[in-house]
Amino acid sequence: MELTRFGRPQRTEPLHIKLLTFMFQNPNRVLLYEELVAAVWYPAVVSNSALNAAISNTRKALGDSGKCQKYIKTVSGSGYRFIADFSIIDTPQFANYAQNSSQNVKLPRSDQTNSTHKEPALPNKPSIAVLDFDCVAADQFSTLFARGLCIDINAQLSRQSHIFTIARASAARLNPNLMRPEDIGRILGVRYLVYGHVLHTGSQFRITLSITDATQDCEIWSEQFDCSADGLLMLQLEIILAIASAIDRAVETCEIERAFLLPTEDLNAWEAYHRGLWHIDKPTPKDIAIAQAHFQYAIKLDPRLCRAYAGLSIIHTNKVFINVDGNTTEDMSQASDYAKRAIEHGDRDALAHWSWGKVLFLAGEHQQSLQVYRNVVSLSPSYAHAYVAIAAVCAHHDKNTEALTHIAQGERLSPCDPLQFAQDSMRAVALANLQHYQQAADSAVNAVAAPNAYFMTYAVAAACLYLSQDIQSAKAMADKALQCQPDFSVSAYQRCFPASDESSRSDFIEAMIASGLPRTQTVSQN
Known part of the structure; x- marks a missing residue:
């Protein structure tokens, strides 16, 4: 079949004819997105952008447009409605085509699958797909930012060899607004789905992300990220790394919890x-x-x-x-x-x-x-602990300013890290080496306040507090370190945190000893 307008054939594809035929069969009725997809594309699944493109091309063939909407009207948030007056000249060709095109109009149930399509099994390792992000603002810049953000996050997750990440080309075919998480997860063969929502108001962007366990149909994590539109391209990599790091941690936490069940x-x-x-x-x-x-x-x-x-x-x-x-x-x-x-x-x-x-x-x-x-x-x-590890080496290799920079990078990627005490403790060491003793003491005190602080953390705090002239608190920290590990000694600390030049931290080591920690391990006598 072909479409003619004023006697002239219009450039159309079979897809557009099929879409238009379905609208002819359902005039002046709101056709939902999922209904159109099921009628025209089933059993394939397409993205919202593909549906919009098909509608746009069909309008163009009719001499219509998204601005005029003379024939095909957009019903915001629902679908489309064919509003033109028309009459059908009953020909055998059209009757046969209409009959054939309506065979798959019924919406497929979630348990219906294409008999020729074998659904992939879940991988043993954590598996994830990043779905298209919603964008509230309709301007082109916001839309492009949301699309680019989605692509870049997918690329960063793909670099994590411990996570099975679905290719962007496959994830982009599925519309998260039209399909249930269970169905998307089953089609792609993944457990976790990343949903995104981008809001642009004035000079600010708010990015809201969530992760859904598709096998349980439940949300396991959600977080918001705010950034300024000013200098956005320069900040975009930093934002993407922070988001990828947060997603990685959330998936890992969920996998640990699931393993214990x-x-x-x-x-x-x-x-x-x-x-x-x-x-x-x-x-x-x-x-x-x-x-x-x-x-x-x-x-x-x-x-x-x-x-x-x-x-x-x-x-x-x-x-x-x-x-x-x-x-x-x-x-x-x-x-x-x-x-x-x-x-x-x-x-x-x-x-x-x-x-x-x-x-x-x-x-x-x-x-x-x-x-x-x-x-x-x-x-x-986006691996936050790698930056903290670099900081630890730098702090014991006479690169203390560089150590502080890397600690800040690690904290930016993981602002609520369970090993925050280690970051605070390492910052204290670097600050003490730079002779910023009060700042070092403050950071060390933050470290020991963490519930998972251990004897090394208390030993560092003892040295920093002693250097800041808080002798009483320093001795209390030394006592706490020995309560946690009675065999602890300063030489054990030096073995676990070796310095490339021991003379560069002589004041720090002497302060640790002066606080009450033994220089070498004492062997108890029976």
């Missing part, structure tokens, strides 16, 4: 890994043992799971910190071996390289450690 015998390798991850940052012998068991079980299930090897490497460097086994040489050897195996199985995985950077730092190889951590940032620019 499953029976141990039903865990897959990634779920076992996430159980271990919950214990990894808790510096107690019990937590270290539990985390180690989960990582080993994950490797048993999947011998190529690089993150489980990285977790074991971090476990052994944690043992060096708390001296659980009393044999740091063996733990350093094990940490090095597991980090290398992690990189072998995942040379693009940020955590694998991060674990190797930590081994190098503990070995006193500051420059090599910095190179590795900077490589981590290039692999995963």
Whole structure:
């Protein structure tokens, strides 16, 4: 069939003829978005922009436009209505075409699937899709910003090797306003869906993001990000990295919680890994043992799971910190071996390289450690803990101003990080090295206020408070450190945080000793 206007054939595609035929069959009735999609495109699923483009081209063929709306009227928030007066010349050709085109007009139920389409299974690792963002403002700049933001966030998440991220081309085909999360997740084969809403008022943008677990049809996370339209292009990368970091943390938290709800015998390798991850940052012998068991079980299930090897490497460097086994040489050897195996199985995985950077730092190889951590940032620019790790090395390599810069970057990416105490403590060390003693003491006090602060945190606070002339508080912090770890000594601190030049922190070390902490470990006599 073809469409003629004033006797002249109009340039149209079969899609536009099919759309127009459906409107002829349903005149002066509001045709909902989902109804049009089901009638014209089923079983394919298309984005809202594709539907709008088809309507625009159909209007053009009729001599109509979005501004005039003589024939096809937009019903805001609902769909479209064909309002023109018309008559049908009953011909066999049109009757046959109308009959064929109406066969799929009924809306498909959520349990109906295309028999030729095999729906993908959920991957074992966390899986996510970034859907098209809504934009309240209709101006072109806001629309382009929302689209670009969506694309860039998808690109950043795609760099995270521990997350299965759906290609943008596939996610963009699905309209989040017309489909249920359950259906989108099933079609794409992902668990998590990122929804976005961009509001532009005056010179301000507000970006509201949420993550939905498509398998449960429930929202698991939501957060708002505000930014100024002034200099937006310069700030866009910073905004994108902060958003990608927040999404990564939210997914990881949900995966950990989900893993603990499953029976141990039903865990897959990634779920076992996430159980271990919950214990990894808790510096107690019990937590270290539990985390180690989960990582080993994950490797048993999947011998190529690089993150489980990285977790074991971090476990052994944690043992060096708390001296659980009393044999740091063996733990350093094990940490090095597991980090290398992690990189072998995942040379693009940020955590694998991060674990190797930590081994190098503990070995006193500051420059090599910095190179590795900077490589981590290039692999995963939104990985907040990589910036904090760089800061730790810099603070013990006479690069204290640079350390403060990297701490600020880490905090920008993760403003509510569970390891905030470590960032505050490292800031205190850098400030003390720069002889800003009162600022160092303030930051150290913030660190010890955290519920997960441990003996190293109290030791740093003791030194900083002593340097700020608050002797009484310094001694109280030293006592607290020894209560947490009776065998703690200043030499243990120096072993866990080696300096490239010990003379550069001599005042800090002497202050730690003066606060009441023993220079070397005292062996109790029975």
